[in-house]
Amino acid sequence: RGQLPQHTFDTVISAADVVVLPYKISSQSGILAHCLAFGRPIVVSSSPGLENVIRESGAGISCNKNIEFVEGLLKILSDKDYARRLSENGRKYVKENISWAIIADRHIEIYNEVTNLPDVNIKIISTE
Numbered sequence: 001r002g003q004l005p006q007h008t009f010d011t012v013i014s015a016a017d018v019v020v021l022p023y024k025i026s027s028q029s030g031i032l033a034h035c036l037a038f039g040r041p042i043v044v045s046s047s048p049g050l051e052n053v054i055r056e057s058g059a060g061i062s063c064n065k066n067i068e069f070v071e072g073l074l075k076i077l078s079d080k081d082y083a084r085r086l087s088e089n090g091r092k093y094v095k096e097n098i099s100w101a102i103i104a105d106r107h108i109e110i111y112n113e114v115t116n117l118p119d120v121n122i123k124i125i126s127t128e
Contacts, residue, residue: 010034044061
């Protein structure tokens, strides 16, 4: 996200037809998570972390070579139905796997597993 204010960053991502993340080395990316949440199709380099998220989410294309980035971009930009499916897949992935409610539930599960205390009964208040 760099030095952009959050609202500017959100505006830029939400205005994009497709987002390209050509990282040479990356295990995870906050920008990738934002793209998924905003339902933006993504073209990423084949670094393991990014490639795994793309494979699991079905929200984009993973590339090994420069020409594959070009081909991926052209495919997404020229096939609106394909772009729409990628977009829907990204939003669905966020909702089912990395929403704040799910992350909070996972933290509570881990807490309960590592402590000898009775189960904590915490209610998550959704902002959705």
